[in-house]
Amino acid sequence: MDSAFRSWARDILAAAIFLTRLPLRWRGEWPPGLHASAQRAFPIVGAGTGLAGGAVYFVAHGVGLPPVLAAIAAVAVQALLTGALHEDGLADMADGLGGGRDRNRKLEIMRDSRIGSYGAIALMLGLAARIGAIAAIGDPAATAAALVASGAASRALLPFLTRHFDPARRDGIAATAGRPALGIALTAGGLAILAAVVAIGIGAGLAAIAVAAAAAFGVAWIARRQLGGYTGDVLGAAQQAAEIFFLLTLVACR
Known part of the structure; x- marks a missing residue:
């Protein structure tokens, strides 16, 4: 029991370091395989x-x-806590796919820290969709429940993407993070389902997760066709798509 607790505490800390800009530090060397195993804690951080x-x-x-x-x-x-990590991925992917003529050029554009017109438009539309959906939910308690569930679900999908798809680059951060074991992905998914069902109910929760999963896998499928696989930016874009469509589904179910 004590060993399991320490293992979970380690993975939660690593996930928080990876997904947020909180002033957290890892003591000592980063253990091999930690990036992959910590993905089970992604929904907790979300x-x-x-x-x-x-x-x-x-x-x-x-x-x-x-x-x-x-x-x-x-x-x-939320953007302050995460350092706009996922929003940056959405903008970079939009710039790459919109501005590049071939795979190499698209990947090159995505590595450029500057934002272009496609990225700016995608970022504005994404923020507008999230703000509009949250405002449409309205009630503070329902909004808090929706944000907890959408934060958990959208990040729980990332281990499934990194298991199902291949990295587009062998030297990127996403590639070196490693492919999580099936049990890691299933644990993350189980936590997301639990959060959604407890926070917003079985019907709406499962419907929102299904739509969010379709959105995330749709982004990854486009990336495979256009880039040959996923990158860190693709994962960020997938998280944003999943969160947006999760919230929109809740609005539609009201």
Whole structure:
């Protein structure tokens, strides 16, 4: 039991270091295989990020801000916690696919830290969709539950993508992170389902997860056709697509 607890604590810390910009440090050398094993804790970190966004929405709503402004505050704190890691991936992938004529050029554009017109448009539309969906949910308690569930589900899908698809580059961070074992992916998926069912109910929760999974795998499929596989930016774009469509599904189910 004590060994299992330490293992989970290690993976949660590693996932938080990997997915957020919290002032956390790893003591000593980064163990081999930790990137892969820590992916089971991705939904836990995602749920925490969503909870922070929900708390900010609750406070903003409580002091009288309208739903749209409260939603902007919630999305802003999530981006602050993650360093806009996933949003950056969405913008980079849009720039690469929109501006490159062949695979090599697309990958080259995606490595460029500058944002282009395609990336700017994708980023604006993605933020608008999230803010609009959160504002449409409206109720602070329901919004917090939706953000916890969407944060967990969208990140739990990443281990499935890295298992099913191959990396586009052999020297990228996504490639060196390693392919997680099936048990890691299934554990992440189980945690996401649990979070969704507890937070928003069986029907809406399972429907939202199914739509989010379709969105994430759709992004990865496009990347395989266009790039030959996934990159860190592709995973970020997939997470954003999954979160957006999860929230939109909840709005449609209301």
